[in-house]
Amino acid sequence: MTGDDELLQIEQVIERLTTRYPAASPGDIEHTVRTVHKRLAECRIRDFVPLLVEKTARRELSDRAAVQAKGDLVL
Structure with missing residues (x-):
């Protein structure tokens, strides 16, 4: 994979x-x-790398969304 291919895949992520x-x-x-x-x-x-980036970012975003949803329930 070239660097350009990787950057394109990151944009797609x-x-x-x-x-x-x-x-x-x-x-x-x-x-x-x-x-x-x-x-x-x-x-x-x-x-x-693009697959690992997507999985890790998805997990981090899901965790943040869960914390935010939990915080919204407390209000």
């Missing part, structure tokens, strides 16, 4: 997660994805 989490701000989703992507910058094998 952002689009998918923006659709999946409409209550989250697109900027927050993009920030989360790019932060996770930076954490994997030193990985030597790049083929699965």
